[in-house]
Amino acid sequence: MTDTTTKYIFVTGGVSSSLGKGIIAASLAKLLQAQGYRTTIQKLDPYINIDPGTLNPYEHGECYVTDDGAETDLDLGHYERFLNVPTSQANNVTTGRIYQSVIDKERRGEFLGKTVQVIPHITDEIKHRIQILGKSGDYDIVLTEIGGTVGDIESLPYVEAVRQLKWEMGNKNALVIHLTLIPYLTAAGELKTKPTQHSVKTLMESGVQADVLVCRTEHELSDGIRTKLARFCNVKREAVIQSIDASTIYDVPNMMLEERLDKVVLNQLQLESRTPDLTSWNNFLVKLKNPKSVVVVGLIGKYVELQDSYKSILEALIHAGANNEVKVKVVSIHSEFLNSSNVSSKISYLDGVVVAPGFGERGIEGKIEAIRYVRENKIPFFGICLGMQMAVIEYSRNVLGLHKANSSEMDKKTPFPVIDLMEAQKQVTHKGGTMRLGSWKCNLVEDSQAASIYNQISIMERHRHRYELNNDFRQQIENSGMKATGFNPETGLVEIVEISNHPWFIGVQYHPEYKSTVANPHPLFSAFVKAALNYKTQK
Ligand code: GLN
Numbered sequence: 138m139t140d141t142t143t144k145y146i147f148v149t150g151g152v153s154s155s156l157g158k159g160i161i162a163a164s165l166a167k168l169l170q171a172q173g174y175r176t177t178i179q180k181l182d183p184y185i186n187i188d189p190g191t192l193n194p195y196e197h198g199e200c201y202v203t204d205d206g207a208e209t210d211l212d213l214g215h216y217e218r219f220l221n222v223p224t225s226q227a228n229n230v231t232t233g234r235i236y237q238s239v240i241d242k243e244r245r246g247e248f249l250g251k252t253v254q255v256i257p258h259i260t261d262e263i264k265h266r267i268q269i270l271g272k273s274g275d276y277d278i279v280l281t282e283i284g285g286t287v288g289d290i291e292s293l294p295y296v297e298a299v300r301q302l303k304w305e306m307g308n309k310n311a312l313v314i315h316l317t318l319i320p321y322l323t324a325a326g327e328l329k330t331k332p333t334q335h336s337v338k339t340l341m342e343s344g345v346q347a348d349v350l351v352c353r354t355e356h357e358l359s360d361g362i363r364t365k366l367a368r369f370c371n372v373k374r375e376a377v378i379q380s381i382d383a384s385t386i387y388d389v390p391n392m393m394l395e396e397r398l399d400k401v402v403l404n405q406l407q408l409e410s411r412t413p414d415l416t417s418w419n420n421f422l423v424k425l426k427n428p429k430s431v432v433v434v435g436l437i438g439k440y441v442e443l444q445d446s447y448k449s450i451l452e453a454l455i456h457a458g459a460n461n462e463v464k465v466k467v468v469s470i471h472s473e474f475l476n477s478s479n480v481s482s483k484i485s486y487l488d489g490v491v492v493a494p495g496f497g498e499r500g501i502e503g504k505i506e507a508i509r510y511v512r513e514n515k516i517p518f519f520g521i522c523l524g525m526q527m528a529v530i531e532y533s534r535n536v537l538g539l540h541k542a543n544s545s546e547m548d549k550k551t552p553f554p555v556i557d558l559m560e561a562q563k564q565v566t567h568k569g570g571t572m573r574l575g576s577w578k579c580n581l582v583e584d585s586q587a588a589s590i591y592n593q594i595s596i597m598e599r600h601r602h603r604y605e606l607n608n609d610f611r612q613q614i615e616n617s618g619m620k621a622t623g624f625n626p627e628t629g630l631v632e633i634v635e636i637s638n639h640p641w642f643i644g645v646q647y648h649p650e651y652k653s654t655v656a657n658p659h660p661l662f663s664a665f666v667k668a669a670l671n672y673k674t675q676k
Contacts, residue, residue: 139264139305143271144406146280147299147311149347151287151336152318156353157389159212161316161380162282163219164389168399170220171390171413174277177270178216179228180209181263182284183291187233191569198445202601202651203228206575212282214449214651218456219390221656230266232291238262255294263298278406287315288339300344308348309407315340315347316380319354319362328356330366337370349376349401357381376401385455387422387655390415421459421655428464432669435484437507437524438493439500441469447493450521453653454491457662463670475503480510489517489641489669492524494601494648498547505531517641517668519661522602525644526556529606529634532619539610546604555614557607559630565603573600577625579632579647585622586643587633590664596623598632598647605646606631641668 148162162178170176189200190208201214207226239262243253271279285292303311317333337347350372358379367374378396383389403410440446458465490511492504508531511518520528526544533542533555544556565571576597581588588594623633636642653659
């Protein structure tokens with residue numbers, strides 16, 4: 138049965154990838170949420186991987202993890218950061234997952250001898266997935282972002298599903314926003330509408346008429362251009378929305394408000410348009426744009442060439458900066474090229490260092506070298522997942538004297554596997570979706586730095602790892618000064634380590650960055666930025 142109680146907004150992309158569909162979807166959702174509509178966003182990804190969990194960050198940027206342990210597209214991170222509402226597995230669906238469920242059904246004989254085909258079986262599964270969130274009754278409006286660009290072969294079943302749903306739901310319940318690019322030709326000194334005309338036509342070839350055009354542009358769209366786009370693309374004049382390059386993604390909701398995107402959408406969906414309450418959002422923006430000082434933080438990782446690899450960490454630092462009224466300038470440092478002879482020149486001037494998550498051996502010695510430097514020189518240090526594991530290894534090698542201490546992920550034969558495979562992981566053979574994933578409880582040790590930062594003694598944080606601090610070495614490590622201050626209550630796994638005779642040295646086995654939002658900057662990131670500021674003022 139088609140859902141006609143929830144309103145659906147589909148966001149497709151044309152002309153080029155990387156136009157920022159996720160940010161436009163999140164910004165519109167923010168405006169609708171700020172008018173009292175219960176809103177969520179989902180992303181449909183047309184690739185064949187079951188989820189992005191097995192993708193190298195160079196392929197697809199960071200893998201974002203939800204509370205329920207789904208490994209998802211990084212756009213879900215934007216959705217949560219903008220809306221401050223948790224997403225789940227239902228918010229991200231790939232072609233691989235769609236096909237997997239259809240093929241599983243076929244094997245169970247559920248198609249009763251029918252030939253299983255892209256239309257209707259794959260498209261029905263897509264339609265079903267699109268409506269799961271709407272049918273839950275938890276939302277008034279569901280935004281669905283279709284990954285890729287119209288005209289791609291792999292996007293076709295999704296566009297067909299949208300065509301069918303729009304027909305079944307009617308224009309007052311379903312609407313299509315097409316995000317497109319209006320290039321500027323410097324030689325001609327002109328903005329060009331032709332690529333958009335073609336892209337809208339491509340969409341029409343699949344039977345889908347865009348209702349709203351959001352036009353990415355580097356220059357203001359003139360009245361003439363807007364009128365021309367409306368005329369050639371069959372959209373109302375007011376439904377041609379300009380999306381000009383912004384200095385921060387957090388400006389986009391206000392820019393869309395100014396362009397009246399929310400009004401155009403609500404009008405077609407026959408919903409009342411109200412004045413959005415963006416008070417706390419705008420307070421954040423005021424703080425973000427009026428920093429009282431600057432700190433320089435090094436982000437040490439092995440995927441630093443690609444900003445998207447550490448998206449949530451970078452955004453969490455922005456939230457924390459705004460919270461402290463400090464501009465956080467992030468310097469990316471490639472761990473593969475860090476060594477004992479250059480570490481001082483690359484790190485000594487920093488006000489704080491974050492060592493990033495990661496997998497595999499590449500670049501780990503550079504991370505360890507950096508951690509030794511910040512530990513000895515008392516520069517604030519924040520280690521996340523692999524970053525925490527490397528802090529334990531560094532400490533074991535250089536303070537405990539356990540030479541060649543390592544993680545068994547990197548060196549199976551290490552005499553001192555201070556980081557070792559979790560018991561529950563030992564039987565795992567499949568790579569996809571089998572890590573320790575999602576939200577787990579963590580109890581904090583009273584009087585620890587962690588407990589005072591969180592201001593509570595029991596927290597929930599999201600995980601994505603197979604290895605952990607080896608409890609056989611815990612006593613030895615703690616005796617020499619590095620304390621375990623957060624534990625999983627059921628398994629006794631160590632989730633946090635800290636060093637007390639250091640201004641700020643904390644490593645966490647989980648990923649706090651996934652939970653930092655504009656409305657709720659993460660306490661650890663906030664405290665870290667504050668420590669960096671203190672360090673800077675005292676040095
Ligand atoms: N590779 C490490 C593990 O699997 C750390 C993972 C991570 O940083 N997300 O435990």
